[in-house]
Amino acid sequence: MSTPHRVLIIGGGFAGLSCAKELANDERFAVTLLDRQNHHLFQPLLYQVATASLSAPDIARSLRAILTRAENVSVILDEVTRIDPKGKTVYSAEKSYSYDSLVLAAGARTSYFGNDEWAKHTIGLKSLDDAAEIRSRVLSALEQAERSQDPEEQKKLMTVAIIGGGPTGVELAGAFSDLVRRALKTDFRKIDPAELRVVIIQSGDRLLKPFTEEHSAYTEERLKKLGVKVILGPRVDQVEEGRLHLNDGRWIEAHTLIWAAGVGASPLTKDFACPQDRGGRIQVYPDLSLPDYPEVFAAGDLVCLENIPGVAPAATQMGKHIGQSLLKGKRKPFKYRDKGMMAIIGKNAAIAEANGIDLKGFPAWLAWLFIHLAFLVGFRNKLSVLLSWAFNYLFDKPGARVFTTEPKEEKARTSARGSG
């Protein structure tokens, strides 16, 4: 038997994991999957952990558990610090890993587009830690408001400002409104949680820009019905602790500032002399290999390819495509099979666009639930999420209202929050 071909995959998200699964138990390959977390995260449901509908283990699964039967795949918990493409070696703080083929699947992280100092006043939403921090900050602000005697302070504590009107922003806004209007309704004695003010700020002229104008209008109307204040047009140009400034001159005071305005590629892409977009995403060849580095592939959110959105199905398909290329020893251009787009706005309301079919309202909401349940990894997680949703829907009782630590207000947050 010849020496197996060493494939190194950086990142255990949708792209990296699907590539590893494709190569599983083929003895010609010795696969190493590096991730700095021990779990695969089902990002599409992360906003529900932030808004106390689901708990962290519902949407995360140990990478080792997923790949336990893939005997030629080693999972290593380690954080890549540098890549040397010429020496075909990847470095972490303590170790180095050589490869014959490299798959870059380290994903995206919260990006502030040059305003990195805003990171310490806002919370992004890329990891379980981020989700826990958002939940903890909003719930403990309600606790502070219940203790407070000062109406001005209470008002500020009870304001959540979400910067960014894409799917993440819309989903968070809808879910927070649901939480305070239904689940927490009778829980407080001095404040009325339904008075929590959720503000969503989008610099363009409509929410959910990738969707049709009709769906954007529907989303705006639904959010307004839920009590969300939608601000379209102005751009955020200044962020301080507990407040932000819009370029139309307004200040918005809010104890919780959530940054859902943008992501950029993992900084590992900088180690390659390849054309990149302003978010650091690599412009790959059609076969997903890197210009000048035929043994290096990239997949998922750190890839910039025309007409391919940064969504889970695209990442999964790319990872699988790379796995197939390695298995067959032949390269073909990647073709994205577009499964459509969806976004959820709150209880009983969502929008979906796929293959010419437009859905909104309850049917779209139902479709959203089933599709997300179907793609969640692991039977046990599916069951647990289904139960949580059923309880939440039938009894207005989200099960994850627990937080353990005071939010780290003092601790400067870094923007280094990618999942890869």
Next chain:
Amino acid sequence: MSTPHRVLIIGGGFAGLSCAKELANDERFAVTLLDRQNHHLFQPLLYQVATASLSAPDIARSLRAILTRAENVSVILDEVTRIDPKGKTVYSAEKSYSYDSLVLAAGARTSYFGNDEWAKHTIGLKSLDDAAEIRSRVLSALEQAERSQDPEEQKKLMTVAIIGGGPTGVELAGAFSDLVRRALKTDFRKIDPAELRVVIIQSGDRLLKPFTEEHSAYTEERLKKLGVKVILGPRVDQVEEGRLHLNDGRWIEAHTLIWAAGVGASPLTKDFACPQDRGGRIQVYPDLSLPDYPEVFAAGDLVCLENIPGVAPAATQMGKHIGQSLLKGKRKPFKYRDKGMMAIIGKNAAIAEANGIDLKGFPAWLAWLFIHLAFLVGFRNKLSVLLSWAFNYLFDKPGARVFTTEPKEEKARTSARGSG
């Protein structure tokens, strides 16, 4: 209507919560329940969160959610810093709370009996944060061992030393052995998780001292079968980072050091000039009121009463007794109805002693499961725990193998970890 009698309860554990429930919706009382966490914690199952069998939300429930219909009860998230018994006022960092009657139910915390500097090298088990830290430390040590090339380092990483052979120590030792021998069996490629060495150290001559000698012997034998090293006799006299010294001259090297050797009362008891034992527990009158302070009661783990163990049923009964005394305006001596004691040793093995009945092995294990499920607060938590146990038992798949942060090795741990 006259002004309601103001009852202030410090601590939302078993004692405080049962007292609040007793007074619920009686308009003669205005009850305030103070806790520094937003949740009630089912402590008897905490070791299962530490050993990755259950996830945190399974055993914790928002205090507000539990008391949402008790309209005369306000839950306030705040940390008490000082009590002025003469002024009948309780202080936190920012606020003060006056009372007519005070119920001290702040519970116990990890105590090092004068060796407070050991706190920063060991992890106690009193809160969800403690449990997350233990899990994270053990699981990430396995990850480090998988990365390591140095057999000496691997051996140290794969050693867990538990100081204390009471129920918590025994339960942790059994559960860790189960975890590595069953659940993680095929998950690693370079190390064999079953080689994780669990050491349990007890200074007396047997484990589980409150139980019969026969049960202690059975426990020791079962743990040894699970591969646990049981050290009886010597006392720990020195603790450093990653190792501890026994007074028979031995050093034990272990990456993870768990302190399960003792608890002491919340330091709030110091504000009362009452007789206390060496753990700071208050020697109360038979009616659970404090000598010289008839309007102050104490319940649960910070109480020192002869023949009453520091277990959940005792705390619950005391809280209820105080509630009854307040409701009736009459004081009677507290009588403890002993429901017996149990401890679990691992899959299919436990011991139970109640009313002259002795159980061990599988029947005791089954009884343990049912009783703990029955007393867990909330139908939803019961269902979730039942599902987790079923999966774990049938498929050897504990669901909570996820950890999110590297353990805080550098961060000095304080001993201030009570739940009240």
